[in-house]
Amino acid sequence: MAGRKTLLDKVWDAHSVRELPSGQTQLFIGLHLIHEVTSPQAFAALRAAKLRVPYPQRTFATVDHIIPTDSQARPLGDALAEEMFQHLERNCAEHGITFFGPESGHQGIVHVIGPELGLTQPGMTIACGDSHTSTHGAFGAVAFGIGTSQVRDVLATQCLAMARPKVRRIEVNGKLGAGVYAKDVTLHIIRKLGVKGGIGFAYEYAGAVLDAMTLEERMTVCNMSIEGGARCGYVNPDETTFAYLRGRSFVPSGDAWDRALAWWRGMASDASASYADRVEYEGASIAPTVTWGINPGQALGVDERIPHPASVADDERASLAEAIDFMEWKPGDPVAGTKIDVAFIGSCTNGRISDLREAARVARTGKVAAGVRTYVVPGSQEVQRQAEAEGLPEIFRAAGFDWREPGCSMCLAMNPDKLRGNELCASSSNRNFKGRQGSPTGRTLLMSPAMVAAAAIKGRVVDVREVL
Amino acid sequence: MDAKVTRVDGRGCVLRGDDIDTDRIIPARYLRCVTFDGLGEHAFEDDRKQAKGNHPLDDDRFAGARILIVGRNFGCGSSREHAPQSLLRWGFGAFVGESFAEIFFGNCVALGLPAVTLPNAELDRLMDAVELDPAQELVLDLAAGTLTSRVGVQKIAMPDGARRQLLEGNWDATAVLLEARDAIQATAARLPYVGGF
Numbered sequence: 001m002a003g004r005k006t007l008l009d010k011v012w013d014a015h016s017v018r019e020l021p022s023g024q025t026q027l028f029i030g031l032h033l034i035h036e037v038t039s040p041q042a043f044a045a046l047r048a049a050k051l052r053v054p055y056p057q058r059t060f061a062t063v064d065h066i067i068p069t070d071s072q073a074r075p076l077g078d079a080l081a082e083e084m085f086q087h088l089e090r091n092c093a094e095h096g097i098t099f100f101g102p103e104s105g106h107q108g109i110v111h112v113i114g115p116e117l118g119l120t121q122p123g124m125t126i127a128c129g130d131s132h133t134s135t136h137g138a139f140g141a142v143a144f145g146i147g148t149s150q151v152r153d154v155l156a157t158q159c160l161a162m163a164r165p166k167v168r169r170i171e172v173n174g175k176l177g178a179g180v181y182a183k184d185v186t187l188h189i190i191r192k193l194g195v196k197g198g199i200g201f202a203y204e205y206a207g208a209v210l211d212a213m214t215l216e217e218r219m220t221v222c223n224m225s226i227e228g229g230a231r232c233g234y235v236n237p238d239e240t241t242f243a244y245l246r247g248r249s250f251v252p253s254g255d256a257w258d259r260a261l262a263w264w265r266g267m268a269s270d271a272s273a274s275y276a277d278r279v280e281y282e283g284a285s286i287a288p289t290v291t292w293g294i295n296p297g298q299a300l301g302v303d304e305r306i307p308h309p310a311s312v313a314d315d316e317r318a319s320l321a322e323a324i325d326f327m328e329w330k331p332g333d334p335v336a337g338t339k340i341d342v343a344f345i346g347s348c349t350n351g352r353i354s355d356l357r358e359a360a361r362v363a364r365t366g367k368v369a370a371g372v373r374t375y376v377v378p379g380s381q382e383v384q385r386q387a388e389a390e391g392l393p394e395i396f397r398a399a400g401f402d403w404r405e406p407g408c409s410m411c412l413a414m415n416p417d418k419l420r421g422n423e424l425c426a427s428s429s430n431r432n433f434k435g436r437q438g439s440p441t442g443r444t445l446l447m448s449p450a451m452v453a454a455a456a457i458k459g460r461v462v463d464v465r466e467v468l
Numbered sequence: 469m470d471a472k473v474t475r476v477d478g479r480g481c482v483l484r485g486d487d488i489d490t491d492r493i494i495p496a497r498y499l500r501c502v503t504f505d506g507l508g509e510h511a512f513e514d515d516r517k518q519a520k521g522n523h524p525l526d527d528d529r530f531a532g533a534r535i536l537i538v539g540r541n542f543g544c545g546s547s548r549e550h551a552p553q554s555l556l557r558w559g560f561g562a563f564v565g566e567s568f569a570e571i572f573f574g575n576c577v578a579l580g581l582p583a584v585t586l587p588n589a590e591l592d593r594l595m596d597a598v599e600l601d602p603a604q605e606l607v608l609d610l611a612a613g614t615l616t617s618r619v620g621v622q623k624i625a626m627p628d629g630a631r632r633q634l635l636e637g638n639w640d641a642t643a644v645l646l647e648a649r650d651a652i653q654a655t656a657a658r659l660p661y662v663g664g665f
Contacts, residue, residue: 017648017655021636022629026645028655030662038548040502049642055656066500080500087502121661131547131571145571147549149578149641157645159652163629195487196541199570229541231570256665263660295487295544315588319486412496412546433491433545440495440514 006167006269007123007236008202011142014267015125017159024161030124031141032059032154033110034097036066036084037414038129042151043091055158056096060119061088063101064109065414069377069404072102081415095155108380108406111135111348115219116382118248121260122237123267127154132348132430134225137234138218139241140267142202144232165231166200166276171207174283179465181358182217183350183428183448185209186224187289187299188281195297198230201276204269205235209283215244216354223349224430227296236268288464290335291432291446293323298432302451302463306333326434327443328422336461338445341423343374343456344437345401345449347411350428351379353386355449359428360395362453365467368400369459375417376401377409401456413438426455471637473580476562476608478534480598480617483524488538489545490572494554496546507550508557525558529602537595538565540588543572552576562608564615564624566591577630580639582610584624593619610635 005013017026034042039061046053053059066081076082092099100106106113111132114120122140126133131145150160170193172185190197203225210218218235225233235241242261245251252260287301298320300306306324308331309317324331345351345359356378368374376396378384384406387393393403410417411429418438419425425437425444432444445461454467498510516523524530536555542565543551552575555563563576563583576583586594597619598604607616608624610631615622633639645652656662 014659015655017651020629020644022632022638024629026648026651028652028659030659037499041504041549044503051642051646054652058662078500084500084502124661129547129549131545145547147547147552147571147575147578149549149575153641153645156642157652158656159645159648161633161641161645163627195544196567196569199541199567226571227545229544229569252665259660259665263665295489315486318484322485412491414496414499431489431491431545433489435495435514436491438496440517 003270004272004274006204006273006275007140007234007267008142008165008167008204010267011123011125012164014123020161022161024163026159027125027162029127029154029158029160030058031119031126033114033126033128034059034061034151035110035130036063036088038148039091039151040084040087041148042155045152046155051156053095053097053155058158059097059155061092061097061099062107062110062113063088065408065412067407068415069375069407069409069417072405105381108382109348109351109408111223112351112379112383115139115215116380118245118251121245121251122241122264127160131226132223134232135219135223135348137222137225137232138215140234140237140264142232142234145226165202167204168201168277168279169204169206169275171280172209172283173207173280174209176209176283176286179288179450179468180286181448181450182213182220184286184289186221187291187296187446188286190224190228190297191289191299192281193228193279195227195295196229198225198228201230203228203230203233205233210235211238214354215240216352219352220349224296227430237264288448288451290451290461292327292329292335294326294432294434296430296432296446298323300335302336302461304335306331306335308332336463338424338461339459340372340426340455340461342419342425343372343452344410344425344427344429345452346375346377346379346409347429348379349430350449351377351383353383355428356383356387356392359449359453360392362450362457362464362467363395363399363401366399366457368456372456372459374401374456375404375410377404378406380406399457410437412436426452426461428452471580471640473582473634473639474611476534476582477605478561479530479532479602479604480535480537480606481524481530481533482537482595482598484539484595486540487544488542490543490548490551491545493543493551494548499548499550504550504553507554511554511558532559534559534561535606535608536560536563537598538563540566542568544569547571549575552579552581556581564594564608577633577639578641580634582608582626582634584608584626586622586624590622594622
């Protein structure tokens with residue numbers, strides 16, 4: 001129906017190649033991003049089937065998951081990581097795919113470099129063999145994380161077979177308080193809707209809080225859509241979006257810019273669009289939020305206490321007890337004041353320049369507490385350069401933080417950056433799953449980068465509002 | 469080989485718990501590889517170690533099981549196809565649960581692995597029955613939409629598109645997608661950004 005479509009509907013219809021006999025849509029993928037972990041088997045399958053890549057100019061590669069953050073020098077110290085790196089280089093060269101490796105000056109986490117290069121644009125379909133591809137929805141793109149067989153599908157056909165999701169509009173109204181960040185907004189939403197609440201849905205984020213956010217903040221919110229079970233999440237493109245895009249390497253200029261702008265504006269959800277579901281939250285009610293458990297929905301305001309198993313629904317009790325046991329809490333323990341061992345600032349959720357600025361603002365207030373190991377990992381080489389230009393590494397180092405090279409690092413610990421034993425890590429990343437940060441018994445508390453920096457300085461979880 | 473997946477028979481293995489993520493199914497250190505070979509032995513490695521021999525995958529009564537019976541939101545988190553690849557290589561040919569995370573579900577379909585759901589109460593009955601008598605044979609009949617066990621015949625659910633892909637043997641999507649070469653080109657030509665506006 002004219003005038004009643006969501007952005008999801010418009011993007012879906014524009015990219016629909018055909019309806020498949022299965023009832024799914026064959027969807028054209030406008031931008032395909034690849035990295036070293038989920039692509040080698042896809043290229044091998046392509047080779048086995050003697051298939052070529054028909055749209056090599058629509059795929060871009062970088063290396064992020066396995067790259068060390070102490071030195072990017074080749075060969076990498078880990079022979080398996082080096083082999084993956086070489087496979088990616090060879091596969092890109094063989095198929096004519098642009099590779100943003102460390103020597104390009106544009107290497108970084110795939111979800112950081114896509115936006116900063118201007119590859120990510122409104123109205124696109126985007127796919128990547130990484131669940132945090134939802135990040136790109138911040139621009140008003142429909143962006144899916146996919147598995148390796150689907151990476152093969154996109155390489156071979158530039159298409160995916162997908163079922164159209166329903167759309168849930170999530171409005172965050174009013175204003176956030178001081179010391180409350182986009183990370184707190186997304187953790188709050190997941191806490192309220194649950195880690196499986198988004199299954200079958202795309203999340204459309206809106207409301208005054210989202211309107212007021214920068215693109216980097218919107219990326220943080222969209223990034224964690226998948227943690228709420230939604231395969232993708234997006235914010236409608238607006239003037240903030242267009243201002244961010246203007247002048248970036250892959251963004252059109254001149255007359256083409258004007259044509260792009262007109263098309264992008266037209267892709268936003270209609271004012272009277274209908275939604276399968278709607279929820280609303282009040283920005284002022286969101287506190288600095290910390291996860292305490294083993295999934296991102298197990299979160300609390302920093303001034304709250306670990307729940308009692310008796311206080312939750314029957315079907316949640318076993319999960320709650322498992323989380324309390326793994327995380328070594330007692331019911332009723334306060335989160336604030338908990339001693340930490342490690343602090344990680346970085347990741348595709350919170351490794352951008354604005355995240356580092358906020359963390360540095362906190363770092364200026366003191367020194368890293370004795371016994372706390374720290375990792376400050378810029379999301380990309382471009383973020384690294386910008387941080388250097390602003391003098392952020394000096395601020396971090398003066399406070400005793402370890403400033404490192406760009407990559408995914410301790411978000412998933414595929415490189416040498418890992419927790420040891422049952423260390424407790426204050427982390428600006430996106431997942432607190434058991435073993436996620438490289439030690440099977442390692443424990444993770446997710447929070448905003450400013451909260452991580454504050455925890456590093458105090459040696460304990462603190463309310464960042466008391467520090468700023 | 470016939471690609472049609474119409475039924476999976478065999479014994480069940482009960483893995484209780486909700487929100488079991490793909491980091492637990494296959495820890496990230498095993499993603500340092502360029503093939504999926506050898507992933508089977510590392511399935512649930514850290515969980516198994518922490519369970520000290522009491523994990524269902526180490527329970528002799530479930531040895532050789534073909535159908536993994538799980539809880540809610542199974543396979544959430546990372547998109548790593550390594551997760552279903554490792555379970556496939558362990559020996560599982562199908563999953564029955566209350567619900568599955570979407571990327572995990574899509575990855576299963578792409579490998580020809582049915583992931584079907586039962587309502588909570590029905591799932592509980594199945595789990596209890598299989599734990600009580602692990603030797604019983606289960607029959608997952610995708611065409612009929614049923615799971616047969618000592619519990620009786622239970623009605624399973626699966627999104628129709630994915631079910632048809634399995635039944636018709638076109639779950640390996642590349643060939644199907646390639647059929648539409650001309651339509652792909654026409655779609656690309658219609659999208660203003662593909663030509664740089």
